[in-house]
Amino acid sequence: MASFDQPQEDTITTPLKSASWSYAEAYVAEDDVLAAARSRAEEVGVAPIGSGGGAALRFLASVLDARAVVEIGTGTGVSGLWLLRGMRSDGVLTTVDIEAEHQRLARQSFTEAGIPSQRARTISGAALDVLPRLTDGHYDLVFCDGDKTEYSAYLKEALRLLRPGGVVAFDNALWHDRVADPAQRDEETVAIRELGRQVAEHDDLVSVLLPVGDGLLVAKKEWNPEA
Ligand SMILES: C[S@@+](CC[C@H](N)C(=O)[O-])C[C@H]1O[C@@H](n2cnc3c(N)ncnc32)[C@H](O)[C@@H]1O
Numbered sequence: 001m002a003s004f005d006q007p008q009e010d011t012i013t014t015p016l017k018s019a020s021w022s023y024a025e026a027y028v029a030e031d032d033v034l035a036a037a038r039s040r041a042e043e044v045g046v047a048p049i050g051s052g053g054g055a056a057l058r059f060l061a062s063v064l065d066a067r068a069v070v071e072i073g074t075g076t077g078v079s080g081l082w083l084l085r086g087m088r089s090d091g092v093l094t095t096v097d098i099e100a101e102h103q104r105l106a107r108q109s110f111t112e113a114g115i116p117s118q119r120a121r122t123i124s125g126a127a128l129d130v131l132p133r134l135t136d137g138h139y140d141l142v143f144c145d146g147d148k149t150e151y152s153a154y155l156k157e158a159l160r161l162l163r164p165g166g167v168v169a170f171d172n173a174l175w176h177d178r179v180a181d182p183a184q185r186d187e188e189t190v191a192i193r194e195l196g197r198q199v200a201e202h203d204d205l206v207s208v209l210l211p212v213g214d215g216l217l218v219a220k221k222e223w224n225p226e227a
Contacts, residue, residue: 024052024212025050025051025052025212025213026051027052027055028051028052028054028055028058029051030051030054033081033109033112033113034051034054034078034081034082036109036112037076037077037078037081037105037106037109038076038078040076040077040105040108040109041075041076041078044076044101044102044105046075046076046102047075048075048076048078048079049078049079049082049145049171049213050212050213050214051213052212052213053079053171053210053212053213053214053216054078054079054081054082055082055212056169056210056212056216056218057079057082057083057086057143057169057216058082058083058085058086059086060086060141060167060169060218061082061083061085061086061087061091061140061141062086062087064140064141064165064166064167065088065140066083066086066087066088066091066140066141067087067088067090067091067092067140068091068092068094068138068139068140069083069087069091069092069093069094069139069140069141069142069143070094070095070096070131070134070139070141070142070143070158070161071083071093071094071095071096071142071143071145072096072127072131072142072143072144072145072146072154073096073097073127073144073145073146073171074095074096074097074102074103074106074122075097075102075106075145076102076105076106076109077105077106077107077108077109077110078109079143079145079171080093080095080106080109080110080120081109081110081113081115083141083143084110084113084115084119084120085113090119091119092118092119092120092121093119093120093121094121094123094134094139095120095121095122095123096122096123096124096125096127096130096131096146097122097124097146098124098125098126098127098146099124100124103122103124106120106122107120107122127146127147127150127154127157128150128153128157131154131157131161132157134161135161136160136161137160137161137162137163137164138161138163139161139162139163139166140162140163140166140167141162141166141167141168141169142154142157142158142161142162142166142167142168142169143168143169143171144158144168144169144170144171145170145171145172148172148175148188148191148192149187149188149191150191151170151191151192151195152191152194152195152198154170155168155170155195155198155199159204159221162221163221164221164222164223164224165220165221165222165223166220166221167218167219167220167221168205168218168219168221169216169217169218169219170192170195170216170217170218171213171214171215171216172192172214172215173192173195173196173209173214173215173216173217174209174211174214174215175188175189175192175214175215176214179192179193179196179215195217196209196217199217199219202219203224204221204222204224205219205220205221205222206219206220206222207219207220
């Protein structure tokens, strides 16, 4: 008997999937401030999160009623804008980037969006030098989008920084379709694949790999009194 919940096999065509993917990416529209942040990213050669991933970040920050968020990889502020717009109106984004110039451009994006300066704490430096200085168990959400080869190290830091029930998210979890292809063995692909394995097998994490943009891996830190 035919199921009315599933589309017929012959209606699932590649062009339809491609159109649906584009439709989903554009479902939550971006405004002029985000467009300006994106063009600054292009000028300095930074790849910002896509609009679908950005909308997912805003959703997560909103669902968590996030008061404190850490971002690794500020860029020119595209993901930061999405996060700040989902957080509580008094929430503070702590965002880390190794390039001070990128952070200058991100601050410009935040100012254009009318975000009070005290809501965005920009820290310039290498993530693995800065993160150990942040407070244990204080954060609702950690978003990772820095050096892909350091993703496993970011996971370790995130588990320390998050409160129980907090969420860690990694952009580029599908890394240009390379992660799913076992023939791809470059350093970044291998690192992201290894991160995916660690997250999936972690006893204290409930995870989902969202196929938005270039892939957003999301995991909730469960309460574990023995951890
Ligand atoms: C993909 S971009 C971030 C884009 C940003 N999240 C967005 O969506 O708008 C990566 C950023 O990470 C920064 N970065 C690279 N390696 C880093 C490291 N080890 N520590 C901190 N930041 C790093 C780069 O300077 C760059 O701005």
